[in-house]
Amino acid sequence: MSSQGMPYGLQSMLKDGHKHITGLEEAVLRNIEACKALGTCTRSSLGPHGRNKMVINHLDKLFVTSDAATIVTEMEIVHPAAKMIVYAAETMERELGDGTNFVVSLASELLANSEALIHDGLHPVEIAAGYEKACARALEILDELVLPGSESLDVFNIEAVSGALATAIATKQYGYHHTLAKLTAEACIAVCPKNPHNFRVDDVRIAKVVGSGLSSSEVIQGLVIRRNPEGSTLHVENAKVAVYSEGLDLAMTETKGTVLLHSGEELEGYARSEEERVDALIKGLADAGVKLVFSGGPVGELCLHFCERYKIMLVKIQSKFELRRICRATGATALGKVEVPQPEQIGFARECNVREIGGSLVIVLQQDEKMGKIATVVLRGATDTLMDDAERAIDDGINAFKALGRDARRVAAGGASEMELATRLGVWGRQLSGLERYPAAKFAAALEVVPRCLAETSGHDASATISALYAAHANPDGARIGVDVDAESGGGSAPLKDIAPLVDLYTTKWWALRLATEAATTVLKVDQLIMSKQAGGPKGPAGGDED
Known part of the structure; x- marks a missing residue:
């Protein structure tokens, strides 16, 4: 019996209608392009002056927010490689409530930088190994960037806690972040047990009442x-x-x-x-x-x-x-x-x-x-959309309080920690021998994405700001120099200042670096994309009578 015309190889094992993509050009580089597009979409929402996105989901519900977790969830991304980054962002949101945009932006930047190395002849597995080694070194350096005296914090002091939560809330409600941070701290402290490790996020509820403004919000015990x-x-x-x-x-x-x-x-x-x-x-x-x-x-x-x-x-x-x-x-x-x-x-x-x-x-x-x-934060606002965004900001603050009770260590915010990591990683990478030095250099360059986005969304020249930050962090006393998002643009000087009162949680940075690196290396190690035929019958006509 002749087998002429019969499928062979992988084609003979899968149902009709499947897709099989393989090869460096088809699989790896296309995956990188999809992840780059995702990072470009959310990157402009990073920071206090981040731009809002209008997302309409499949239920025709409108979301106006700069929260990356909400954006990537409601976009309903179907590309399998981009989903890896979405999963990392969802894990970050579930565990810490903050840093989701940092995870998406850093992972997409790592993949974008790897594209040039692939064209230069490096194998994706070698790039992934170099990224993993650079991430391990970055986590070691991050331990050295912990602010002195931040190892301990009185979690029952409203002023101290609200100062630690302000940065996480400011990324979504800048201008009201001090008010919302104080409300969040008051509600969390009211329900916090004697051992902060036993704090439950569900003990703090949020009720939205239309009218007045956010400044009229209050905390009710119950x-x-x-x-x-x-x-x-x-x-x-x-x-x-x-x-x-x-x-x-x-x-x-x-x-x-x-x-x-x-x-x-x-x-x-x-x-x-x-x-x-x-x-x-x-x-x-x-x-x-x-x-x-x-x-x-x-x-x-x-x-x-x-x-x-x-x-x-x-x-x-x-x-x-x-x-x-x-x-x-x-x-x-x-x-x-x-x-x-x-x-x-x-x-x-x-x-x-x-x-x-x-x-x-x-x-x-x-x-x-x-x-x-039980404590409830009663949010007041003119519109439901505004209160929804404020609710997401308070949710991030509540999760940040939970992380703060377990590990109170903090690092400088405003892009200062990322620039210090980039500076030290660049010096460390140049000392390496072999092919690992190239992925290490790209990893250090990818960390520039945070101060670059802060400068761009604040209306400053990003290239001039990055150059000034590198010059400032070359000085041993410049580890806390970050981007001044409130500085006037066009003044002729770089918007830099000592980020003394603004802090980020050490735990947030640690997990963001690790999750972003794992997502990027997972995508790089994929060389084939196999998609089975989707379930369900053929779709009917878009409209009108079938006849």
């Missing part, structure tokens, strides 16, 4: 729920809590049924039996000492009526995640069946009342310290 209670009971103290994951109403049958009533007495008895069952349920709650009930679904009129009779505060919660937080805050167990809870299923709340904030009524649930502390 959980703020943006809803009104269902009845007229607006305040309870030292209340036992019952939580129902489903609606608080009579049990309904899964199928429709018909009830035949032959007289008015039977109709009256049928209605009375429903009332008696609901009365027995609510009376059982009242006898158990329950004063506060949370319902995860609709509330029946009879249940609301008897809750009013027994002075039970009733709150409807539409989000299952919010219901889960309430259970964790009160110690209650969510019941899937409408019945009187057992004593071990009942929670406790010190106080629950209704307050008015900016014309909006909200419910404030305050808890006893023994049950756990």
